[in-house]
Amino acid sequence: xxxxxxxxxxxxxxxxxxxxxxxxxxxxxxxxxxxxxxxxxxxxxxxxxxxxxxxxxxxxxxxxxxxxxxxxxxxxxxxxxxxxxxxxxxxxxxxxxxxxxx
Numbered sequence: 001x002x003x004x005x006x007x008x009x010x011x012x013x014x015x016x017x018x019x020x021x022x023x024x025x026x027x028x029x030x031x032x033x034x035x036x037x038x039x040x041x042x043x044x045x046x047x048x049x050x051x052x053x054x055x056x057x058x059x060x061x062x063x064x065x066x067x068x069x070x071x072x073x074x075x076x077x078x079x080x081x082x083x084x085x086x087x088x089x090x091x092x093x094x095x096x097x098x099x100x101x102x
Contacts, residue, residue, distance in 0.1 A: 005051050005059055006070040012083060015074040016056045020044070025052070029060040030067070038066065040085060065089075 008016070016026050027045040030038050051059045059067065070087040 005064055006053060006067050006072060008054050008057065009071065009073040011074040012072045013054055013056060015083070020056055021046075025058045026056055027058050027060065028063060028067070028072075030063040042083070 020026055021044050024044050024046045025048065027043040029041040029043070031041050032038060045058055048058055050061045051064060053059060057072075066089055067085070067087055068089060070085050070089070073084045073086070075082055075084045
């Protein structure tokens with residue numbers, strides 16, 4: 001997969017930079033489960049085993065096919081903040097935005 005696998009907004013880049021470990025990366029994975037079938041899982045890693053996006057985010061190889069064309073944004077609201085994934089591959093999602101179906 002190419003680096004255009006998904007896009008990070010400027011606000012997402014800034015936020016992820018503050019959470020990225022020294023000499024490491026933020027990791028995005030998709031796991032089976034959640035109320036809509038799949039769920040996003042965030043973590044950290046020291047290795048690039050997958051696609052590196054903007055020198056910050058490593059997308060797990062098994063996750064790539066589920067997030068092609070997605071945009072990741074960091075949203076701040078009155079009652080909290082979160083990473084929002086706008087995923088064109090998703091055919092359904094739950095109310096909290098943490099799980100989706102394809």
